[in-house]
Amino acid sequence: MKIIVTGSLGNISKPLTKELISKGHSVTVISSSNERQSEIEALGAKATIGSMENVDFLAETFRGADMVYAMEALNAGVFFDHTVDFIEANTQIGRNYKEAFEKSGVKKIIHLSSIGAHMSEGNGILTFHYNVEQILNELPGDVSIKFMRPVGFYYNMFSFIPTIKSQNLIIQNYGGDKKEPWVSPLDIAHTIAEEIEKPFNGREIRYIASEEISPDEIARTLGKAIGKNDLKWLTVSDEDLLNGMVNAGMNPKTAKGFVEMNAARGNGILYEDYYLHQPVLGKVKLKDFAEEFAAAYHQ
Template structure:
C-alpha cells in the first residue's frame, strides 16, 4: 500500500516510517529539509522535500496515496499560531479531497473537543471538523496528551537549580504521551485500515502529577530531591523568551495549556474515554531514556570546559 506521512523523521515520524516499511508498505516521507534525504533513503522510504504550506507540493506528495498520516508541526515564525494551524488544516482537507485519499490518521491533541480550547486545542478542533466534512474519507484523530519529550527542555533548570516545574501546582495530574506510543497507534491504524467513518483515539501513556514526575526523573538521574515548583505565568514567559521562544509560541503552546490544566478545562472528554486510551510506556520507562540524554548532556558540557 502507498502511504504518505508528514512530520519528517521526528519523534513520531522515524518510528512510524520504520514500522510501515517493515510491514511492506511503500512509504513517502514529507520534510522541508533536504538534509534528511539520506536518512529517509536509509530507511527505504521515498523523500518528498518541500513546504507543507505549498498546496501544489502537498498534492504531489499525496497523489496516489492510499492513506496519509498528517500532523501540523509548530512554526516558530508564525505570528498567529491558531490561524497557522487552521490554514494548514484547510490545505490538508483540500488536498486529501483532490487526491481521493481514502484513509487519514490525523495527529490532533487532547482538548480538541472544545471549539475554543486552550493553546492549540481549539485550532485542532477546527482541523478535526474540516477533516470530518470529507464525505468519502475515513479519518482517525489521535489525541495525545503532553509529550514526555517536552521534559528534555528542562534539563538546564534541573542541572543548575535542582527544580522542574510549570505554571501549575505539583498536585495536578497531567496526561502524558510517549511519541513511540503515538507512532505505534498510527502504524497499526495505517497498516490494518480497520477504522471507518470518523473516529477519535486518545493516546495516554501515563497519568501523573508534578510531584511524581519530579520524584521519578530525579531518582533516575541521581537527584532524588528534585522538586516540582509552580512558576508564575510571568516568570515562565520571561524564561521562555530568554531561551529563544517567541511570545506567541510560548503563550499558545505552554502558558495557555498550563492555565487550562490548573482550571480543569482540558481533560473532561478524555476522562469519559479513558478506558479506550492506548499507550503503554510509563513514566518510569521514559525516565531511563531521560537519564541517558541527561548524562550525555553533562558529559558534553564537561568536555567543552
C-alpha cells in the same frame, strides 16, 4: 498499501515508517529537507522533498495513495520567532491539507491531532488542533478520517532541564499530586500503525496515552534518574511563568498560549473529554523515558 507519511523522520514519523515497512507497506515520507533523503531511503521508504505550504506538491504526492498520515509541524525555533503566529501558521497547514486531499482524491486519512482538540477556547496553543479538526471535517462524507489525540509528550519534559540545572526545580503554573496522562511517541506510532490496518468508518477519534502520573511523581522519577533526589516541582502563578518565558525570548503570544494550556491542565478542563473516552495505556512508562532524559541532562 501505499501510505504517505508526513513529518519527515520526527519522533513519531520515523518509528511509524519503520513499523509500516516491516509490515510490508509501501511508504513515501514527505520531508522539507534534502538532507533527510538518504536517511529515509535507508529505511526502505521513498523520500519526497517539498513544503507543507505548497498545496500542489501535497496533492501530487497524495494522489494514488491508499492512506495519508497527516500532521502539522513547524521548525523547532518557531516558539522564539516573534514574526510567526503559531496557531495561525499551523491552522494554515490544515487548510493546505484539506485542499490537497480534495485535489488528490484521497479517501482515508489519519490525522495527528491532540488532547484539547475538543475545545474551541481555553486550551491555549492547542487551539490549532481544534481548528484543523473542524477544517478537515468539512471534507466530503466519503472521506474517512481517524483523529488521533495524544496527550502531552514525554519529550516535552526536556524543556525542564534549564531550570533543573540552574535552580534544582521544575517550574510550571500547575503541579501537585493529581495525576495527568503523558505519552511516548513510540506508543503513538504503534497506535497509528494499528489504526491504519483497521477499517475506516466515517469520522473517528482515539486518544493515546502511556501513563498517568502526577507532577510530584515526575519530579521524583526524573530526579532519581539524574542523581538529584531532592528535585522539586514548583508551582508558580500564570503571570510569573509568562514573564519567565517572555524574558527567555519566547514570542509573547506563543508564551501566553503555553501558560493557558498549562492552566487547563491544572484545573482539569483539558482532560474532560479524555476521561470520557479513556484509552488503554501504552507500554512506554516514565521510568523508561527517564533514561533518555538523564542522557540529555548529562550531555
